[in-house]
Amino acid sequence: MPDLRTHLARILSAPRSVHLDTxxxxxxxxxxxxPPADIPAALSARGLRMPSPDEWEHACGAGSNTLFRWGDDCxxxxxxxxxxxxxxxxxxxxxPAHRLRHLPAELTSDVTAVHGGxxxxxxxxxxxxxxxxxxxxxxxxxxxxxxxAYGPDGEGLYNNFSTRPVLTL
Numbered sequence: 001m002p003d004l005r006t007h008l009a010r011i012l013s014a015p016r017s018v019h020l021d022t023x024x025x026x027x028x029x030x031x032x033x034x035p036p037a038d039i040p041a042a043l044s045a046r047g048l049r050m051p052s053p054d055e056w057e058h059a060c061g062a063g064s065n066t067l068f069r070w071g072d073d074c075x076x077x078x079x080x081x082x083x084x085x086x087x088x089x090x091x092x093x094x095x096p097a098h099r100l101r102h103l104p105a106e107l108t109s110d111v112t113a114v115h116g117g118x119x120x121x122x123x124x125x126x127x128x129x130x131x132x133x134x135x136x137x138x139x140x141x142x143x144x145x146x147x148x149a150y151g152p153d154g155e156g157l158y159n160n161f162s163t164r165p166v167l168t169l
Contacts, residue, residue: 007131013139015065018054022169025051025059029106029116029162036107036149036158048165050109053141055166060115061138074133104162105142111150113141114161 032039043049051059066072074080105117117135134140148154149161 008134010143011134011141012137013053013057013141018058020055020058023051023055024167024169025055026165029104029164031104031162032107032158034158035155036111036161039107039163040109043163043165046165048167050107050163051166053108053110053113053115056106056108056115056164057138059164064138067137067139068133069136069138074130074136076129079129079132080136104160105145105149107149107161107163110141110146112143112146114145114149115140115142117142117145 034042040050061069068074105114107114135142149158
């Protein structure tokens with residue numbers, strides 16, 4: 001594994017300032033019903049589109065600039081998988097406008113990134129507690145999962161992914 005700074009630079013969006021136009025974004029994500037490459041056209045037929053990564057991160061964090069949607073801390077004495085008291089669940093009660101289900105990974109208009117999920121790949125990979133929480137970070141991009149989702153290995157498994165339709169105003 002690369003050093004921690006290199007790893008974080010690869011999997012997290014860089015800090016930045018962006019301007020976002022006003023949009024309506026679905027509170028609940030929609031499970032994909034066809035391959036990821038076909039989703040933009042399917043949503044367009046409904047007058048919708050996939051969110052940009054910036055829109056997704058802003059909605060997930062409810063506009064905050066913290067690492068996680070509940071703040072900058074995570075409990076390092078446990079992993080997120082199976083933790084019924086985890087801060088993510090408390091945050092979802094506080095910020096009901098954007099709910100992350102615990103397992104699905106969400107796609108945006110950026111084919112090099114997958115957002116959300118519960119960190120299961122980190123737990124199964126034995127990365128340790130801090131890295132197990134990172135998939136829940138608002139800025140997590142998970143490039144390996146994106147390669148899988150859009151590549152031949154993920155073909156036919158699209159119903160394991162979701163997106164959050166957006167209406168541009």
